[in-house]
Amino acid sequence: MMTDSELKRLAQSSAGEWFAKSRRNVDRWGVQDTCTLLAVAQEELGEVAQAFLQATHERGDRGRVLAELSDLGAVLFQILESELKR
Numbered sequence: 001m002m003t004d005s006e007l008k009r010l011a012q013s014s015a016g017e018w019f020a021k022s023r024r025n026v027d028r029w030g031v032q033d034t035c036t037l038l039a040v041a042q043e044e045l046g047e048v049a050q051a052f053l054q055a056t057h058e059r060g061d062r063g064r065v066l067a068e069l070s071d072l073g074a075v076l077f078q079i080l081e082s083e084l085k086r
């Protein structure tokens with residue numbers, strides 16, 4: 001069982017990685033509008049669900065769940081940026 005302190009440290013580390021990924025996305029695609037990013041977030045959430053279900057029921061790679069969460073987290077930072085710059 002993970003302690004709150006360990007969870008906090010992991011969450012901060014993950015947030016930093018997701019933010020860095022969001023910067024790479026912006027470098028590649030530019031600052032996209034919120035409507036576009038919401039569609040991307042929906043797609044990424046679907047990929048999280050697919051990875052989770054495959055890991056749980058089809059002996060899929062649990063690492064894919066974390067990778068897809070990272071994709072989703074990056075897009076959420078991009079949505080935040082898009083909204084803050086409106």
Ligand SMILES: [Mg+2]
Nearest residue numbers: 044047068071
């Ligand atoms: Mg993905």
